[in-house]
Amino acid sequence: GQQVMQIPQYQHVQEGEDFTTYCNSSTTLSNIQWYKQRPGGHPVFLIQLVKSGEVKKQKRLTFQFGEAKKNSSLHITATQTTDVGTYFCAGSSSSASKIIFGSGTRLSIRP
């Protein structure tokens, strides 16, 4: 079945440094979504990518969807303490199907 893998599992950075998490799917995806989960919280939708090679930006966050629609990345520029949390990618093999989550990348930040 469809599997979504995410690396790294953990990332500890100095405030102000950049952060990147990578997501790979075992199958071609119809779309990929990114979520942020704060400690003790629930996943909160960040963005959805649909088109091959798509790049979207939200302030300091840049999201990419691979040309083959099997991988994606999230890059945060100049991290801040408010960025702390676990970032999940979640992919769907078809627009009508459920999303499968990766295992997440937990970001912690040294002030």
Added chain:
Amino acid sequence: DTGVSQNPRHKITKRGQNVTFRCDPISEHNRLYWYRQTLGQGPEFLTYFQNEAQLEKSRLLSDRFSAERPKGSFSTLEIQRTEQGDSAMYLCASSLRGVLEWSYTFGSGTRLTVV
């Protein structure tokens, strides 16, 4: 209606007991999903509904789990004869197809502890 509501927030039960959780989705959302999340892992898909129809159920879900969405609005997830391995956060999400694709809104979850 400000979001997806789940009740209870926490549930502690003895092994072998039955438990039921409730999810109230965003009113105009026609899809409703149940996921389970254990510590350090991503949410794991359990089942989903479109309106009142249960369209898919994970093969990982044992017969002790059952979900309903009788009128296409709220949903319940019941676990019978709970086991310690059922301890997890149970998340509900609802969605509505946007311009291109579906986006999900998650509830705060029900944390189940089986002792």
